[in-house]
Amino acid sequence: MGLRFPLWKIWSNGQYERVDGYLSIYQRCLGTAGFRRSFVGSDRVFCGCRCCVYCFACGLYALFCEKKRSMNTLLRHTLATRINHWLMAACMIALVLTGFLPILGIKFAWVTLHWVSGVIFTASVLFHIIYALTRQDWRSMWIARGEFADVLSSLSGSIKALKVSPGKYWLMQKIYHHIVAIMSLVACVTGILMLLKIDSPFWTRDPYVFSGESWGIIYILHDFSGLCFIPLIMMHVYFAIRPEKLFYTRSMIKGWITDEEYRAHHDPEKWNVKRKG
Template sequence: MDLLTWGRNPWDQPILTHISWDLLWASLFAGLAFLAAHASYMLFSAHRKRRAEETDALEAARGDLPARIQRHSMPARLFHWVMAAAMFALLVTAFLPIAGIRFPWVVWHWTAGLVLTASILFHVVHTVVWLDFWSIWVGPRDLPELKAEALREFGHDVSGPRPGKYPLGNRLYHLAIVVTALTVVASGLFMMVRVRTPFFTRNPYLLGDSMWGLTYVAHGLAGVSLVGLVIAHVYFASRPEKWWITKSMVVGWITRRQYLEHHDPDRWAIDELPTPNPATSNSATSNS
């Protein structure tokens, strides 16, 4: 299987033109194979949430926590769903024509690309200004959590750290999406100058043949990678034991018990705790 496609310029010199579209089917197969392998593995997995009796004790001790705990703010949820719609639109308009389904896809494709670009810019500003920017990233500090989570997967009851707000798997997936999405956006914005748009004059000579080839290869590799990543994301969001996370991306909150079952309160501290009602406090004091 060839990974790249080549053409020839007017001087009969070989030039890189794109990736081989065999990689699309390879990515699709890899995504479906991962789905089947993980689903089979989960039949025997010990899973990772706290035991019921441990959660009961924590829930009794943490009565100060609200019944519903915000996991995703409204702006974060809007970003997620806008980005998801843009991603699906990009994949459909990119790969259906390759599969033989013909339609005027170019305008829809770059429009979806601009929506994706705008949503990412919004997300960066939102996370830097209003959220904890570093809480989603992966680093050496996560090695103890990785070790503890791996041992729990194999049924060991270990006292290592549990996830903060974002489990390690979520953060690793986020890193993969960051790399692929930024590659798609950066290469796609350059490629837009080769088509007619209302924003600037078409200029196919902005880059040389070799640089255009690398740009198209980067765009194609990121695109086919997104196929597998989207399959994995939809699969995990659809698994019954993950529905509580999926629901939180719709309604914005999780329950107190879900928070204590799956997270480490020391690593994801809830800032806004319910304040006692003065009237209730005074009444309780007088009754005592």
């Protein structure tokens, strides 16, 4: 990555070493086979915690403090896309917490928080659909038939390992997006129907609008989509903080990627991107 950050001593293979650069620290601490096999004992565990904290700090540094390495940057996400993304993320986390914490025995006034977050989340989903269809190239999320041969190769993160070069989005990013989209639509539709069972300033509670069997199906679909959000959120956070993916996370905060990142991870012929400078 070429990122320089204040050096820190780490424990590796029985001796202290000074390691320069975020990737080298990540690979040496978490990617060394000997280190993984002997990751026992208080010193090793403490070292692992230190390395995780250090990598997280480096990630924050890369996202918020690192200067542009080149003025020739390219726009990946517009301001509207970024604002809506973080609004949707906040609502999704709020929905998961208010939906499952009461089941775990943590009692609080969750109903109002849950349905208000759900209404905002539904509005955010609708905005995303309309904005993608009218202001963005929705075809960039379309999965070509030949791309399915790259399901495993795309996990490596190397464009050279792919049979079909990626445009704006990689195959796994498209698959993840479509799964989230389906689960979001299921949660929104069933959630809107479930609003009929609560009182609000805008409508009167009517729990008998559907039969008991119909309510059961609605609850099952809503709960299933909610359960799916938990691993989806965990997966999203994991890949967002991986060192080789940090430039994608930065682009969702600042909007841009460098020309070097663009050419290393995308096919210019399939993604005609707008240049910022």
